Amino acid sequence: QVQLLESGGGSVQAGGSLKLSCTASGYRYSSNCMGCFRQAPGKEREGVAVIYTGGGAYYADSVVGRFTISQDNAKNNLYLHMNSLKPEDTAMYYCAASPSGSRCLPVPYAKIGMGYWGKGTLVTVSS
Secondary structure: OOEEEEEOOEEEEOOOOEEEEEEEEOOOOOOOEEEEEEEOOOOOOEEEEEEEOOOOEEEOHHHOOOEEEEEEHHHOEEEEEEOOOOHHHOEEEEEEEOOOOOOOOOHHHHHHHOOEEOOOEEEEEEO
C-alpha cells in the first residue's frame, strides 16, 4: 500500500522560508513523476513543482526562482524548499506521485497524472 506523508508546514512571515518533506512508503521509484501541489481556500488544487526520476524539475510560473524541488531516491524522500514566501503562497500543500512508468505532465496539468496523494500540510504566510 502506497503512503505519502508530508511534513514541514507551518506559519512564517512574508519573505521567510520553509522546507517541506514528503516520505513515501510502499512505493518504488522507477521512472515516475512526483510533485508538490497546493490548494488555497476556495480555489482548485494547483501544481507547484514536479520532478521526474532521473530527469528535470518543472515549476509553476508563480514560484520560479523561489521554490526548489528535489528527490532523494535512496530514502524515498521528496523535498520542497520554499524561499521568499508570499502571503499568496498560503495553502494546504500536498505531495503526490504518479504510477510507475509515468512521465510528468506540464505543471498546470500534472495533477491529472498523479495516482497517489498525501493528506497535506498547511503553510501560512503572513504579511
